[in-house]
Amino acid sequence: MQGGRIPFAGQVQNYQTAVQTLVNILGDRDTASERLSQCIFTVGMGSNDYLNNYFQPAFYSTGSRYTPEQFADSLIADYRRYLQAMYSYGARKVALIGVGQVGCAPNELARYSPDGATCVGRIDSAIQIFNRRLVGLVDQMNALPGAHFTYINAYNIFADILANAAAYGFTESTAGCCGVGRNNGEVTCLPYQAPCANRDQHIFWDAFHPSEAANIIVGRRSYRAQSPNDAYPMDISTLASL
Template identity: 30%
Template sequence: MKFTTLAAMMVAVAVFGLLIDGHDCKIVQFIFGDSLSDVGNNKYLSKSLAQASLPWYGIDMGNGLPNGRFSNGRTVADIIGDTMGLPRPPAFLDPSLNEDMILENGVNYASGGGGILNETGGYFIQRLSLYKQIELFQGTQTLIRSKIGEQAAEKFFQDARYVVALGSNDFINNYLMPVYSDSWSYNDQTFMEYLMDTLEKQLKLLHSLGARQLMVFGLGPMGCIPLQRVLSSSSACQDRTNKLALSFNKAGSKLMEDLSSQLPNASYRFGDAYDVVNNVISDPNKYGFSNADSPCCSFGRIRPALTCVPASVLCKDRSKYVFWDEYHPSDSANELIATELIKKFGFSRVGETDGHSPAPAIAPSPEG
């Protein structure tokens, strides 16, 4: 009897151990970013002026209610993750987040208005910079180590996929605005060096925390977003702003190559979709769009209306607009960008998943 009891206990311990090991075999994503990747963190920052918590944001997802995404639908990271069979990570600040959810779905730390630099987006009052997001990730690691142990946690974080998608705010909501000291403390070259030096330190820090498979998203032609166009008397793209985006992409691509060769077991890639977005903006009809210079959600002739609000007027067919609001691409544009990156890098499904996602899916048929 005693032997049978002891054997049963040993089997139970072994099964429990397998369950713990099962957690560290699940491949998830950890996403660091700005409003292009935010899935709800800012709605829990009560003082933040960068919000997507009002209609009509989220109109083409799930129940059509705002879900924290700064678009009518999915983000680029949503679409790429779905294609790879990865679960959509919930917002870090979601009150329901716990260790089990992290082990099953990963975490999204992205914050509207956030930048690579701590000073970026200051006039939004509250936002999470990349350094702050990494600090929160360190706290996440402490929770997971307590839950499944040091060894299993190390494997869990090293097997995970990482996305870093920031940079546009460092220009549009920092360097290019005279209210920020960076605008007069640097020139184009020295600011880029400052930005890349900071990003290099941050990516090395993530590597020290276990990030082995990581992609940094490049910048699109940010001088062509509606907010930049409306600042021009001719409504043309801002050439200097676009040149800064191209410089960022060139420097960022080189940084990824250097880090991949320097850091042990690092597979660091740079996702540059500038050309495809520029092509869409230059010839929208070729790609199925009818408008590439103004937002679908606008406040009539009052421009720029910096955010989409309930009193805003929506375009007739959201699938035909490249831009959802003054800053952000529409779901259709995000799908085009994601598809380009998927083709460029040959992304395929990762491991075995059940395909379940706690995040809302795209609505089947948007209505005007």
């Protein structure tokens, strides 16, 4: 049985409750604000909106009601509102994680790729529209007093991993370590299913999610950029030093 999922709005409400608790513990809002200004917040939103909504026409009509540009604008409007709420409750150092190459996930390859290896262009194109809007949102948030927001280009980092899989030590880039069907991506990992023995050589753990080995690379490059395109306007190590 899966646990419940807390939407972004609910997570922001939980954060606001936690801030009030912190104020009560420290005794006043100014002291709490000073502590919070030194914290680093990471926020990642968007993948499921595309995977489990926009590109699920059998269940949702958003793909036919909105162009990719309109859908991205709608997501960014919600994103902006929640980030502004976080800012108003003391968040000052915030890393926004861009959406990765969803069109290269085993589930999307199994469903849409003719050869099971070529990434699905229309999905990745929509993701890139959203990510470009997210960079603009970073600029908007950084116009606020004391704000230090940054964009982590997970799309670029993951594209490099896929393009240079062997150099990173991966032998499998199109199939999950566990799952069922084409690319191990038609059905995600089942309860009690034995995963692959060489999980560190797989870029994907299951039908949707990168493996731990791939995530370690993304994490390292998020913290200390390997390429100028990995983060904008700064990587997380620079954010931490402010």
